[in-house]
Amino acid sequence: MSTFAIGDRDFLLDGRPHRIISGAMHYFRIHPGDWADRIRKARLMGLNTIETYVAWNAHEPVEGQWSEEDGLDLGRFLDLIAAEGLHAIVRPGPYICAEWHNGGLPTWLTATPGIRLRQTDAAYQAALETYLRRVYRIVAPRQIDRGGNVVLVQIENEYGAYGSDKDYLAELVRVTRDAGITVPLTTVDQPEPDMLEAGSLPGIHLTGSFGSRAGERLATLRQHQPTGPLMCSEFWDGWFDWWGSTHHTTDAGAAAAELDDLLAAGASVNIYMFHGGTNFGTTNGANDKGRYLPIVTSYDYDAPLDEAGDPTAKFHAFREVIAKYADVPDDVPPSATPRPEFSVALTPRRTSDAGVQRSLPGRVTFEDAAHTGTLLRYDVALPDGFPGGVLAIGEVRDQAWVSVDGIRIGSLSRTRHEHALRLPRGSALSILVEEQGRVNYAERLGEVKGLIGPVTVDGRDLAGWRTTPVLLEDASAAPELSVAEGAFDLETATDLYLDTTGWGKGYVFVGDFLLGRYWSNGPQQTLYVPAPVTRAGRNTLTVVELEQPLAETARFVPRPLLGPLEE
Incomplete structure (x- = not known):
């Protein structure tokens, strides 16, 4: 002791x-x-x-x-x-x-x-x-x-x-x-x-x-x-x-x-x-x-x-x-070596209705839905004969993609302080909201996420909302998400760097391990894949894309690309 x-x-x-x-x-x-x-x-x-x-x-x-x-x-x-x-x-x-x-x-x-x-x-x-x-x-x-x-x-x-x-x-x-x-x-x-x-x-x-x-x-x-x-x-x-x-x-x-x-x-x-x-x-x-x-x-x-x-x-x-103040071991870790460089063909995953979560009545927050994921979809019918109008939202937390009759017509960003956009004529409004990360200090600790405050069209409230938690694991069942998958073989488990340059915004799995988010907004351009996530033999890759058409190829590169340096 x-x-x-x-x-x-x-x-x-x-x-x-x-x-x-x-x-x-x-x-x-x-x-x-x-x-x-x-x-x-x-x-x-x-x-x-x-x-x-x-x-x-x-x-x-x-x-x-x-x-x-x-x-x-x-x-x-x-x-x-x-x-x-x-x-x-x-x-x-x-x-x-x-x-x-x-x-x-x-x-x-x-x-x-x-x-x-x-x-x-x-x-x-x-x-x-x-x-x-x-x-x-x-x-x-x-x-x-x-x-x-x-x-x-x-x-x-x-x-x-x-x-x-x-x-x-x-x-x-x-x-x-x-x-x-x-x-x-x-x-x-x-x-x-x-x-x-x-x-x-x-x-x-x-x-x-x-x-x-x-x-x-x-x-x-x-x-x-x-x-x-x-x-x-x-x-x-x-x-x-x-x-x-x-x-x-x-x-x-x-x-x-x-x-x-x-x-x-x-x-x-x-x-x-x-x-x-x-x-x-x-x-x-x-x-x-x-x-x-x-x-x-x-x-x-x-x-x-x-x-x-x-x-x-x-x-x-x-x-x-x-070493000036304490004993330091003689051994030194080896310098970084390039990771494997190769490409993987991606194919769209077939849409499935398996695993779809039951929707909830009303327009509720992530917290009200007890949803620990990052995506909620809000759906509501537009008035009969709706000719178009202005959608206004009190606050989006944190990013919203708006669709009318299944066609995406725009997005609203909390970062850009966006609150409104014009809707075309149609019968059904759908808003997919992403929680992009929770503030980790000060008075915004614990703030609720989702569509906050009034949501109106031409100043009028809409009735009959339903809210559906969207799970990334079941992304192929969500109509607003695009999912691509591929497979690759390795001789041994190894670290990798996945290059997301040219992709839009989304998430990547290797096997069933969620690496994290990617976004063309930068600065980060590669996702780090730890060696223990991979294995000798066949490995799988799944990309969940929120914004752009699916990429046809995923590239692994030898070194990280974390973005341009500050001046």
Whole structure:
């Protein structure tokens, strides 16, 4: 058994000063078949610790249906970290931000009528206590003082940027301690005086989140915490991308210099991200600071280890800096090699009525329909002899395609603040709505999705709406979707990059694994296919297209195409 504690100036491992040199990896953004590889490479860069968030909505997308299977096996992930000789930091939220949909909070929770998120509220606190106790059943026996490797647990996440409810934070601490967590507890906030004050609690160790000006940031942190080790628990070494923007990168040399400044000051660090991974499926979040901007499928983050787990220039630059302050293994991961390049013929899938979900009466939201997917179709009859008119919608969340008598006549985009379009004559109106990603911070957390507010034609309400949840798995049964499929053979399981250049907007499966979204809006042009998703022999590919005619060919390319760089 070992001990881990907060000393006057240092973390104390078995009573001796210890510096944490950590990197962030989110197990839910990495295929579990790749966990051990990524963890080993973290050690080879010189890290002694790995940090992860826990995404509540990944484990419990439907209330009461908790899962720890496959890619959600947090216990196995922590055990693999321990097997590599590394410590672990766990950040269970319950709010995590992380550019992850809804900031990690389940939609069934945030849709609870009258609920007040991230503050003292009976309904919210009852649910989060159940959640935290489930997480801590996994974490508690793996703490360092019980023979495991978990050394720190974080309370909430950058709470000072959101609220200042000390009773709420104290309740999180109570639940955490009562559930058997004995290692030191931390909070994290940007080193702004008001945020540090609002997000802190006596007896809980303060840490900072920043990516530059280490001396200044650490001084501010020290002003609010006169004793104890200094730590940047989110050292931002890159950034994320959103659809319609550029691919964001940071200079490896400049980032390494900032890391050097931080370590030279004697501080501990958690690099965010060491390996970003992928927003597989439909798990991406979104920004909204006056304009809704959904985040792309890749979470490469310009991190030291890229989306496919290959070391980058930043990996080697960081490794060189870390070697000045700690022992670094002699082994170095191999450089990236080109992935297989080939083409696959695609053929339209025959339309099927199997698996069609029953429609619901009325015009309801995703939440009202208890639909955890990303597509809803709204149907209504137009007045007899309808000659045409103007369709107006209060708000589209987030993208709508409008059809009259089965012919698509236009689209409305939340990002472009579009609310109305002109309809031709016809008898039936159909509106397909895509939820493009849930905002992951601030007051838009938990907002409902679908057609919001009034929906009128020439100022008049329409009666008799029906709402149908559309499942991607049954896309061939949905008349507004185009589905193509193909097959390819591999000699062995391997990483791949699928080039979506020239396609419109949609989703891709390899086998039954949903890689994620693609969109001609860019910047991302390739979807990463993890090797464990493939197999030697025959593999299948399914493309679900929302906007354009189906492509006849899918191309796999040797390297990722994440888009043009910001200037």
